[in-house]
Amino acid sequence: TSCTSCGAATRRKIIVVILITLVSVVGLLRLGFDTDILAMLPQEVPEVHGLKAQRDVLERGGALIITLECGEDGAGLLEEEAQSLAAHLKDTAVAGEARWRPVFEEDPDGLGELLAYLWLNGDQQQWEQLIDGLGQGKSRVRLEQALNRLGTVMDMSSMQLSARDPFGFFDHDSASIFEGSESEDGGYASSDGRMHLIFARPAEPVSGYKDTKRWLRDVREAAEQWRQQEDRQWITVAFTGGPVFTSEVGDGMEKDVRGTVGLTLLLVSLLFWRMQRNLKLLGALAGMLVLIFVVTLGLASLIYGSLSMLSVGFASILIGLAVDYGMVICQEARVSGQTQSALRKSVTKGIVWASITTAAVFAALCFSSLPGVRQLGVLVAMGILAGAVIMLVFYIPIVSRMKIRAINSQGQTENRHGQGFRFPALSPAHAVIILIVALVGSSCVVAVRGLPKITFDFSVMQPSYSPGMDAMESIKERMPSWNSLGIQVVVEADNDTEMLQRLHEAQKRVDVSAQRNEITSGKMPVGLWPDAESQKKNRVKLDTLLTARERLVTEAHDAGFSDEGMSLSLAVLDALKNFSKQQGVVFPRSDAALEILQSYLWRDDQGGGLAKGRIITDVAAKPNEDDLQSLRKLNGEGAYTSGWALLSPAVLPMIHRDVTHIFVPMGAILLIMLVVVFRDIRDVVLVSCCLATPMLMVIAGMRFLELDWDMLNIVAIPLLLGMGMDYGIHMVMALRRHADQPEKVWHGIGKALMFCGASTAIGFGSLAMASNEALAGMGTLCAIGIIITMICSVFVMPGAWRVIHRK
Structure with a gap:
């Protein structure tokens, strides 16, 4: 009957494992990596929301920027080479778009359509002034002014525009928004001629970092x-921009998972083998870890769908924590007996309470303001x-x-040479002295020097090795306009009327x-946004301008302008003629016009979309929290300040909030849990001291x-609290079971906790190899803290426990 019962129980367990595995595999099939750095930050923060919308919609995720750089001997020769490389990329179908110069230089008709749209869509008074200035008798004066302006313009780009626009269509108020938006030579070439840029996009849309890679x-x-080809070794080609950063982050995450998990598994396996010398146990443990x-991961994929770049570190952390329970079971089998009932009686209470408290610590991170930290906490x-x-x-x-x-009756175990291992715990007096000195000493240091500052530097979220970032820094060095950290106001709306209202309100706030x-x-x-009322009013005099076309062209010829010389003005008149045939709201349709507008707005078929305004401020490079509050006055309904420089002052208060609203209450909750578990104030005080000492020593x-603390290494605080409780609960439970047999405590839970501390430290320490600086910093700090926690629990706590429990 007993065998039948055991067989039935085994079959039930196998069925449960199969069902759990199937559900998890279904989840794993949809698991992916989220390489978006902004996804790790709270989306409800206006600056994060605005920046993400700007990047995803207006910048379409960002173009691939190809840099061509040369020495002094090749200065001035890169423009032709850039044109050649752009043509090569398109000819080989690698890129669907490869721009090596401003789009209006490649398609003046597109710029003409845009200018025609600005006039028809703009202020009625300025429109009427234009028509009046091009009227009979006044247009020749305007042409003479255009000729005079050509003789005074020094900027090459402005000279080219003036030469093609004798009627002054470019002198529209809204066209001023384009001024200063690009650097010299249209933002494509450095002033010394030693760098030229190409902006490329794929022929077919790519999604995910693997396709991008x-x-x-x-x-x-x-x-x-x-x-x-043609001996171009004198040119250095580099790559940067959104696709490069996406590929680097995703590739780094993949390497982090393989490298850190592989190293952790190897070192933990060697450590387990060193202590147990049993391949079957090791193999079974590996199978449990896989399960x-x-x-x-299956549950995580069902909940989240993808892992953030911070959450990939959970794998190494989990190996270090999960294997602890296996070691506790193996070591307790040596001192408590190997029957299932004896093992369950000795380890269940400790493992259950330790797992609940440690999981509670990490689960508390789900209340963090930062989504990346929340996901990491929930996964672990x-x-x-x-x-x-x-x-x-x-x-x-x-x-x-x-x-x-097994341990012999004297509480000793024999090694292969027949020598017993002595219990290495400190004497009770020495243990108490060391605990007091460490606690008081570290407390004094913290009291005198204060707590570490809490900072947020967005650069630590980026891969530590990034050729793409190096290329971007080279661009900033050669082309100073790229070095300015701009601030924008991003406006969202569902239709034209709502957008216009919000843009006007935003301009008033500005x-x-x-x-x-x-x-x-x-x-x-x-x-730039279509205004139905303005277009309706301006259509009244549109025919007046169109009927004057032949006269204006004749007068321009007489003034010395050729058809090529006034190509931009002719393109504007042609576009206005096409607009006159359209019904309803007019909006540019040509690729060139839309490409220019894409830098400032995006409009869908229903009239909704996104628009971006530019803010000039002296604090754009490094704003503080006070500057942020001033800039937030520009926010309104559907309007958000945006800019990479604003992320630090926007996120930093949230990290401060996490410390006061999560970590402090967490400490109080853990203290209550200690009281519930131990029901003895002496054990509660002892474990609390052994919790506080490692944390204070790390600080x-x-x-x-x-x-300094940052958004990730500050996780060391709850981690050390959780691990300290885990070790403290196991140790106190063992001391209670074997109060008169310290050798059994050492050979059982003592060695198990040594292994636990070492394996967990290995799990976190392996993160020091991570490509993400924040993850690497957290791993190093946590590994050091866990080693101190383990030493305190294994070598100090037993002696101190005997002191406080003396009769």
């Missing part, structure tokens, strides 16, 4: 093939709970069937801020090394 590989191969990973919490359940349900029966060397000297100036693209060390 493949496209970049094709572009690099095509560029290298072009470079090998834990499958379950956790789920993994810890899954690990505890799987180890208790499946690993205990496996261990009970294995042959494990003007008020400028009057108060909170900003230098600002311009919203009010005249003191940070102050000596002048390190």
Whole structure:
């Protein structure tokens, strides 16, 4: 009957495993990596929302920027080479678009359509002044002014426009928004002629970092093939921009998972083998870890769908934590017996309480303001709970069937040479002294030097090795206009009427801020968005201008302008003629016009969309929280300030909030849990001291090394609290079971916690190899803190416990 019952229980477990695995595999099939850095930040923050909308909609994720750079000998020769490479990329079908000069130079008709739209869509009074100025007798004066202006213009780009626009169509108020938006030579070439840029986009849309990576590989191969032709070794080609950053982040995440997880598994396996010397146990443990990973990742994929660049670190953390329970079971089997009932009696309470408290610590991170930290906390919490359940349900029966060397009646175990291991815990007096000195000493350092500052530097979120970032820095060095960290106001709306209203309101706020000297100036693209009322009023006199076309062309010829010389003006008149035939609201249709407008707005078929205005301010490079509050006065309904420089002052208060609203209450909750678990004030005080000491020592060390907290390494605070409780609960439970047999405490839970501390430290320490600086910093700090916590729990706590429990 007993065998039948065991067989039925085994079959039920197998069925449960199969079902869990199937559900998890379904989830794994849809798991992906989210390489978006902004996705790790709270989307409800106006600056994050505005920047993400601007990047995804207006910048369409960002173009690939190809830089051509040369030495002094090749200065001035790169424009022709850029044209050649752009043609090569399109000829080989690698790129659907490759711009090496301003779009209006390639398609003047598109610029003409845009200018025609600005006039028809603009202020009625200015429109009437234009028509009046081009009237009979006045148009010749305007042509003479155009000729005189040609003789005084020094800027090459302005000279080219003036030469093609004798009637002054470019002198529209709304056209002023384009001024200063691009650097010298249209933002494509450096002033010294030693760098030229190409902006490329794929022929077919790419999604995800893997597709982006493949496209970049094709572009690099095509560029290298072009470079090998005609001996172009004097040109250095580099790549940067949105696609490069996406590829680098995704590739780094993939390498982080393979590298850190692989290293952690190897080192933990070697450590387990060193302590147990049992391949079957090691193999079973590896199987449990695989099952834990499958379950956790499967659930995570069902909940989130994709992992952020911070959450990839959970794998190494989970290995270090989940394997702890396996080691506790193996070590307790040596001192408590190998029967299932004996094992469950000795380890269940400790593992259950330890997993609940540690999972609670990580789960508390789901209340963080930062989505990336929330996801990391939830993943590790789920993994810890899954690990505890799987180890208790499946690993205990496996261990009970294995042959494990037991502790002898004197509480000793023999090594292969027949020598016993002595209990290495400190004497009670020494343990108390060391604990008091460490606690008081670190407290004094923190009291004198204060807590580390909390900072947020967005650069730590980027890969530590980034050729794309190096190329961007080179652009900023050669082309100073790229070095300005601009601030924008992004406006969203569902239709034309709503957008126009919001743009006008935003412009009023900008003007008020400028009057108060909170900003230098600002311009919203009010005249660029279609205005049905203005277009209706301006159509009244449109025929007057169109009927004067032949006269105007004749007068321009007489003044010395050729058809090519007035190509822009002719393109404007042609576009106005086409607009006169259209019904309803007019909006540009040519690719060139839309390409220019794309930098400032995007409009859908229903009239809704996104628009961006530019803000000039002295604090654009490094605004603080006070500057941010002033700039937030520009926000309104559907309007958000935007800019990479604003992320730091916007996110930093949220990190401060997490410390006060999450970590402090968390400490109080953990203290209550200690009271519930131990029901003895002496044990609560002891474990609390052993919790506080490592944390204070880490903080003191940070102050000596002048390190700061950031959005990720501050996770070390709840982590050390959770791990300290985990180790403290296990140790106190073992001391209670074997109060008169310290050797059993050492050979059982003592060695298990040593392994736990080492394995967890390995899990976090492996993150030091991560490509993400924030993740690497968190891993290093947590590894050091866990080692200190383990030493305190294993070597100090037993002696101190005997002191406070003396009768």
